[in-house]
Amino acid sequence: MKQIETNLILGDCREELKKLKTNSIDLIFTSPPYADSRTNTYGGIPPEKYVAWFLPISKELLRVLKPSGTFVLNIKEKVVSGERHTYVIELILEMRKQGWLWTEEFIWHKKNSYPGKWPNRFRDSWERLLQFNKSRQFHMYQEEVMVPMGEWAEKRLKNLSATDKVRDPSRVGSGFGKKIANWIGREKAYPSNVLHLATETRNKNHSAVFPQDLPEWFIKLFTKKGDWVLDPFMGSGTTALISQKMGRNSIGFEILPQYFTVAQKNVKPELEASPAQMALLEGKGKYAATKSK
């Protein structure tokens, strides 16, 4: 019986990260506070100071990540006086100087953001998911995110046989369009680097920045059960919750008490009463939870 740990820490990740062991984390998935937003958190970093603010953090992240691990950064530059700001692309360049490899840029195409109107631009319906690695030999479990052909697909195939030649771009699973006719004889299909997921609208109690599907997809892709997942800007704890559900150990930091409380509520219900264990933490966090499995 393995122990799965879900460690939620109330604190500033700039401090808390120092307590983590070197080469201990398999996946870092996070959505840091965007420039000038979440003004209470980390003081609302102005765009021009964003890179300088983030670099010490990314340096620590580089330290705690295993050589085989991956860092996925969900971020999007804001518009400043009519222009897209350059802090994100500058950050990429600076992180490479720190030693990070910029392996890939995934696009999260937000499905259900609905129309808005500005004089100079359209609705922003995508965000970057930057994949960084410590070495070229990182772990990737591609089969885990393949879109399975379930009963649903087989039913469709039977019905299609009559009217099949209508090439119907349907959305399945993680949101990757597949032509049904091509699925014949295959069980699974590989995705691409564009993720077409809806934004989360369900739960109003947490300020979900991203839908649960997003961390889930990357956790499946880059970790196996028992691995360690870190979210230094946990927010309401989506990453930790999903990690727990999927049998991964996790650590999450959140500086703001009100978010931290929500995160605790999200994670706690699934816990057994058992003593906290924080194997990777050299110091002690203010909250720790352990789930037996």
Added chain:
Amino acid sequence: MKQIETNLILGDCREELKKLKTNSIDLIFTSPPYADSRTNTYGGIPPEKYVAWFLPISKELLRVLKPSGTFVLNIKEKVVSGERHTYVIELILEMRKQGWLWTEEFIWHKKNSYPGKWPNRFRDSWERLLQFNKSRQFHMYQEEVMVPMGEWAEKRLKNLSATDKVRDPSRVGSGFGKKIANWIGREKAYPSNVLHLATETRNKNHSAVFPQDLPEWFIKLFTKKGDWVLDPFMGSGTTALISQKMGRNSIGFEILPQYFTVAQKNVKPELEASPAQMALLEGKGKYAATKSK
């Protein structure tokens, strides 16, 4: 009766651009040769030299563009030894130093991207469409690219039903459905900054890099009839052809004779026999065509 000009020039854009008048172009839409590709054309620029190669060109483009005009650059970085290369984001930073405003980044989500399976990455199915401007007061005709409401709602509902079948049935009726209801009754919706189009594979004689829909969309969005469109890397002349069809004047440069010939064939059939006029060209191109309208 307005005269619409379609000027196809065989030559190196680095030379030909110098012959264009300052502040004369309303829209520049182009897809330059990507690093190391189209090796016959412009010699296949190595990634590390790409920025230095492009900057003199973008400087000239800045000169010929009207203050109210827009420059749309279709580009994607290639993978070099396991990493996304940084020449595209470096180019953005350098172009801003030249005086360009980086207004927006559209995503072209390619429906049919090149297949392939690799151990460390998935299929690359998107490209950047970088929007640069000379001033914040650029012309934008948003109504021209509005999507008919019926289609939009239908798509959304279709996605929902698919999601419903595969995943979580509970969230359909309550949350998201209502939001759609808010938009029913309107006739048109604004698009977003993600374009979901298939690549063009039709014509064997031309290496159609982008589908006709792509330049068409930006020509509608950023120009009106009688405006001037420029494509310094014309290729087989898609941009020029679409400009002509839509009643815009255009100028296209192509360095490689075989592409140029295809471009001529594409454009010529729609011309009346009439004397060439090249109002904006101070020098003389090797081919010019005029279409009465």
Added chain:
DNA sequence: GTTCCGCATGAATCGATAG
């Protein structure tokens, strides 16, 4: 003359093999 199936092929990338 339609409809239908098979097939070639592309802004690709990796890894093995060859010089």
Added chain:
DNA sequence: ACTATCGATTCATGCGGAA
């Protein structure tokens, strides 16, 4: 050891030949 070339991978699309 380093670079250059080649084969395998595998999907949406249009074309051509077949029913």
